[in-house]
Amino acid sequence: MITKTVEEIKTLLSVIPDPEIPVITIRDLGVLREVRIVGDTVEVDITPTYSGCPAMKAISQDIVKVLNEAGIERVNVKEIYQPVWTTDWLSDEAREKLRLYGIAPPEKTSSDKNAILGKVKHLACPHCGSIDTELVSQFGSTACKALYRCLSCLEPFDHFKCI
Amino acid sequence: MNKQETLFNYILRIADSQLILGHRLSEWTGHGPMLEEELASANTALDLIGQANSLYAYATQVEGKGRTEDDLAYLRSEREFFNHLLSEQPRGDFGFSMLRQMLCDAFDVLFYSALMKSSDNTLSGIAAKAYKESQYHLRHSSSWTERLGDGTEESHQRMQNSLNELWRFTDDLFAMRAADLELVNTGIAVDTSSFREAWFKQVSEVLERATLTIPTHAFMQKGSLEGRHTEHLGYLLAEMQSLHRAIPGVKW
Numbered sequence A: 001m002i003t004k005t006v007e008e009i010k011t012l013l014s015v016i017p018d019p020e021i022p023v024i025t026i027r028d029l030g031v032l033r034e035v036r037i038v039g040d041t042v043e044v045d046i047t048p049t050y051s052g053c054p055a056m057k058a059i060s061q062d063i064v065k066v067l068n069e070a071g072i073e074r075v076n077v078k079e080i081y082q083p084v085w086t087t088d089w090l091s092d093e094a095r096e097k098l099r100l101y102g103i104a105p106p107e108k109t110s111s112d113k114n115a116i117l118g119k120v121k122h123l124a125c126p127h128c129g130s131i132d133t134e135l136v137s138q139f140g141s142t143a144c145k146a147l148y149r150c151l152s153c154l155e156p157f158d159h160f161k162c163i
Numbered sequence B: 001m002n003k004q005e006t007l008f009n010y011i012l013r014i015a016d017s018q019l020i021l022g023h024r025l026s027e028w029t030g031h032g033p034m035l036e037e038e039l040a041s042a043n044t045a046l047d048l049i050g051q052a053n054s055l056y057a058y059a060t061q062v063e064g065k066g067r068t069e070d071d072l073a074y075l076r077s078e079r080e081f082f083n084h085l086l087s088e089q090p091r092g093d094f095g096f097s098m099l100r101q102m103l104c105d106a107f108d109v110l111f112y113s114a115l116m117k118s119s120d121n122t123l124s125g126i127a128a129k130a131y132k133e134s135q136y137h138l139r140h141s142s143s144w145t146e147r148l149g150d151g152t153e154e155s156h157q158r159m160q161n162s163l164n165e166l167w168r169f170t171d172d173l174f175a176m177r178a179a180d181l182e183l184v185n186t187g188i189a190v191d192t193s194s195f196r197e198a199w200f201k202q203v204s205e206v207l208e209r210a211t212l213t214i215p216t217h218a219f220m221q222k223g224s225l226e227g228r229h230t231e232h233l234g235y236l237l238a239e240m241q242s243l244h245r246a247i248p249g250v251k252w
């Protein structure tokens, strides 16, 4: 018997951090989609940020662990593909958390092809706020990031790619 | 062949191509010309192998015989793989890899953009995600193709040689089985001939900026849909599958 409500379960899960960017949670990120109670099982839908995101396995294990610890034994985590994850789902709060962590947040224009193709003009440095920045590499330390450098404070920084 | 088998084989065609290309790219890990490019190759490989993983997972459901994604990737032999011949060619030098990647990325962008409209919800979902990724990959591989093609005399010559080598596998990208036309008619599969011109136009533009010339009399090699591959796939599989063959049932 599951004594918790869907909302209570969502609250439990909403504190799970992203394994690679621990300042934001899987709920902030939009990876956590739906929670359902089916008989004695809790079903959790998650959606990958990138097809090859290695964090999905870790997230799935964290979900099972958190729910097991809350006394829920049967947990079924499913990866769903629709709707397709987009950086638009990141809340303003999550964007601010990223910036404070030193990662330039994605622009809010993922539907704009120019942004996907990297034609973003004024990416602000998360350290000093200068917009005098340049792309070093389209690919960064994880699948979701690109590498930039600030020409004002000379610090390198990650940019959360916009898709 | 019934409809289920046709769909299963159709999914394998896409999944195998992404897995093999991803594997080839991953070979650059530890050997890249610079750190940033090593990360780029590894990241792109991850996306491709991730796409393959999602597709294999769906294929096992369609097949319904209790096989897993790992069984499909690691326990099939060369003749059972349907990947594009282009994807299995050895990585060559960095320019060769980037040029091949550009040809494949340009195909993927158009292919996935069409598959996004599939009446099959799983395929359209996987395609929608992969489409965005492919656009990002294409930007990277095109920029290297241009930079190296229109680079030094040496880099230009190497890129032209690579293009001469690779072009003969481009017909094979568009090959389709007669049975797949049924899937096209029901809105599940993509008719590759529908975007062939667009692909040629896009690729030609990149190659033109790269000052490279498309060979006009290339012999076009095909056969991947019948499982007839170039000699290179066997070696690739021997390496990729060695762990699973040595320790049957091994799990991460």
Ligand SMILES: [Zn+2]
Binding pocket: A125, A126, A127, A128, A129, A130, A150, A151, A152, A153, A154, A155
């Ligand atoms: Zn700065």
